[in-house]
Amino acid sequence: MSSVVMVVEDEFFVALDIEDVLTGLGYEMDGPYPTVREAGDGLSAKTPDCAILDVRLKDGDVFPVADALHAAAVPIIFHSGHADDQQLRKRYPSARICSKPSSPSSLQAAIEDAMAASRAARASAG
Template structure:
């Protein structure tokens, strides 16, 4: 697990709805995580991934510039655990090859996502 300089697990956050992103960022930081992002576009997240690797990630299935498929594939290639947080059931079709992952449908309290991050970081189902 790669940690930030101050020892906190780093969570990559992809979310294009500003209020949801800020709330989730605050909740993750309050729980002791570092947060990369929130990124509202896939292109911004991919640029960050050129030089960095998170410990885990929360991906909205689709951002302002399209589905997060390329990011999901890159995270899988690097064996970075992640979950998908989406408000639309039909988004499952966008990332069909990741149906085995944890999918959480919006809206849920941010604490639910923090708990899910904790579970995937320790390898729990």
């Protein structure tokens, strides 16, 4: 079974680019979820191995979803042009941050790093 990456992104073409990177790495994409509400519903259905989150969505900031992911020890990658890196690092110290626009290679590196952290957490828990 392939690893699942939740994508919370309200820009369709950005979500397609993320999906291309994920597919190229052999991961399954859950989403994209364009709103906080939809992402929350998706998260209540299943817990992903990793999540890529845009900060500003159509219905508000992604922080309720990020808080739930953080509490579940799911690695987070913030992928946003509207992020305050310092505040994000303070609130989510283990999160990775890829400012938009980011190159596919930098997003790929963040995904690989987050997935390695996810595998390590599962191995130590089980």
